[in-house]
Amino acid sequence: MSKLMRNEDAFTGLEAAIVLIAFIVVAAVFSYVVLGAGFFTTQKSQEVVHTGVAQASSNMEVSGPVVIAGNDTNKVANITFYLQLAAGGSPIDMNKTTYVVSTKTNQQTYTSSNVTTEWYIDGVNATEGANNLLEKFEFVKVTINGTTQKPLPAIGVNDKFIVEIRPDQGAAYPLERNAPPSLEDGHYYEVY
Structure with a gap:
């Protein structure tokens, strides 16, 4: 009789693809958070500069x-x-x-x-x-x-x-x- 052999090579490729997609999603979310924080910081620093110039200069x-x-x-x-x-x-x-x-x-x-x-x-x-x-x-x-x-x-x-x-x-x-x-x-x- 023949033995049934299990071949799990296809599942390894599929699991690797799922892990890769998960890494990409996590990286995208992280980059979105970092860019958002960067834009927020840039906007706040711009407001500080404008306020400082208005306070430091005489009108x-x-x-x-x-x-x-x-x-x-x-x-x-x-x-x-x-x-x-x-x-x-x-x-x-x-x-x-x-x-x-x-x-x-x-x-x-x-x-x-x-x-x-x-x-x-x-x-x-x-x-x-x-x-x-x-x-x-x-x-x-x-x-x-x-x-x-x-x-x-x-x-x-x-x-x-x-x-x-x-x-x-x-x-x-x-x-x-x-x-x-x-x-x-x-x-x-x-x-x-």
């Missing part, structure tokens, strides 16, 4: 001279300057902007309620309809006056002073200037 700049007025005690009575948006800057809410005037010995912080502003749109005075949002093609004239509640720090002749303009978003914009060698009551001086 405004001074347009024109910084002018001070003298008073009867040979001190600075007020500081006036014009602000505009920097190239590519986003609009700035001037109601949320603060101003810090400092000298070697003193400093004072002013809010929008403590300063006087005049608005110019396309070079024309626009006191009516100004929305307190500094936008493209707009200028705002800011005058920091000393009052009895918030006096200016004592800035005398030849004194160095800094006006730091701090918008609600973005970097602060410092103006470092020197008072002139002579200050007279009612006279205006352009400072550098």
Whole structure:
């Protein structure tokens, strides 16, 4: 009689194919997870860079001279300057902007309620309809006056002073200037 022999060669090939397909599926899933994590990380790092650039760069700049007025005690009575948006800057809410005037010995912080502003749109005075949002093609004239509640720090002749303009978003914009060698009551001086 003949013996029945079992030949299992075909099953070995089929099992190898199944294992190979399983490896391919696992590799595809793993690569999908890795690529997804990579794309997520790239997107987050891009957001961080954009946020960092927005926070580090100032959206405004001074347009024109910084002018001070003298008073009867040979001190600075007020500081006036014009602000505009920097190239590519986003609009700035001037109601949320603060101003810090400092000298070697003193400093004072002013809010929008403590300063006087005049608005110019396309070079024309626009006191009516100004929305307190500094936008493209707009200028705002800011005058920091000393009052009895918030006096200016004592800035005398030849004194160095800094006006730091701090918008609600973005970097602060410092103006470092020197008072002139002579200050007279009612006279205006352009400072550098």
